[in-house]
Amino acid sequence: MRWENLSPESEHSRADAALFGADAVTTRTFDTPEFRGITFHEIRARSIVNRVPGASRMPFEWTVNPYRGCTHACVYCFARKTHSYLDLDTGLGFDSQIVVKVNAPELLRRRLSSRSWQSEHIAMGTNVDCYQRAEGRYRLMPGILAALRDHANPFSILTKGTLILRDLELIEQAAQVTDVGISVSVGFTDEELWRTVEPGTPAPERRLDVVRALAGRGIGCGVLMAPVLPFLSDRPEQLRETVRAIAAAGATSVTPLVLHLRPGAREWFMSWLAGHRPHLVDRYRRLYAEGAYAPKWYQRRVTRQVHELAQEYGIGPARAGMPRRIRTPDRPTPPPVTEPTQLTLL
Secondary structure (H helix, E strand, O other): OHHHHOOOOOOOOOOOOOOOOOOEEEEEEEEOOOOOEEEEEEOOOOOEEEOOOOOOOOOOOEEHHHHHOOOOOOOOOOHHHHHHHHOOOOOOHHEEEEEOOOHHHHHHHHHHHOOOOOOOOOOOOOOOOOOOOOOHHOOOHHHHHHHHHHOOOOOOEEEHHHHHHHHHHHHHHHOOOOOEEEEEOOOOHHHHHHHHHOOOOOOOHHHHHHHHHHHHHOEEEEEEEEOOOOOOOOHHHHHHHHHHHHHHHOOEEEEEEEEEOOOOOHHHHHHHHHHHOOHHHHHHHHHHOOEEEEOOHHHHHHHHHHHHHHOOOOOOOOOOOOOOOOOOOOOOOOOOOOOOOOOOOO
16 A cells, blocks of 8 residues: 555645645544444644645645545545555545545645645535545544634535534624535435435435535525436436425525546446446446546536526526625614713723
8 A cells, every 4th residue: 555655636636745644643543333344544644734736726725635535425426536645546446445634624724824824715625525424534634624713714615414414503703704615415305316426425415405504694605406317317306306495495506517537436436337338338438538627518407407497496506616604693883972081991
């Protein structure tokens, strides 16, 4: 296992400097139903704030990812390739070999305290889900959120996990002092499809419950409608039902994203497709013949359909970042002083 190749930049690309050494790894398994068959590699990382390479399509520059690998086991997950940097399997290994950066909160607090840090926006949940099942045991996010709150540092979270509700109080506290953006990922509402392509995630309706809960606390929450799966979840009636459910949950926005198939994810997804929807294999090969992304015409068509439905149901697309600040009620203005007052030093 090439632990030495996990570098500060390798959340999105490879680099030379090591993020941690092999002697800093502790491997554990837990014989409980929710973690059976999963191996955790606990490491003390050397860095936690990662700079996104300039060539990336991501609309943010800095990320924090306390985990690598993800028990959500989404067959299409674009992050699967990152497991190959450690000589770990990008298929079942990605789903069951989870790297846990146990010192993530203290590393983040140290970075935010650095004179060189300019309080830039930090995105979380952009590589693997920071609220996957492992977070229920390791509880890294409360410390991470507390550090961001204490330094009034803007941040955003993207998740499929309902565990985020555990940390609502911390999110509210942070939103009083800085810009906070919360998004939940719900690509479709088809339960049969969900069980096969996202087997480790909460059901789509449970994720929409998160949106409802956040809205009920005055926290605006957008929905990333991702991924839209060609020939699986893109029929007009499917798009309508998904947007309708998102709107009914009280989402502030909906932003569609068509499936993209990067190396690592492509092989695993196509293997799943051959086993579950073999009649679609040739159609996918043709649609993705030019690379990881579906053709522009297809992406534009889906985006247009979703935006039209969103307008019909009274919600709109997300703006970049979508920060949501919880505003405290305005305090009443004191009556003006009508007579002279003596200024004092004490």
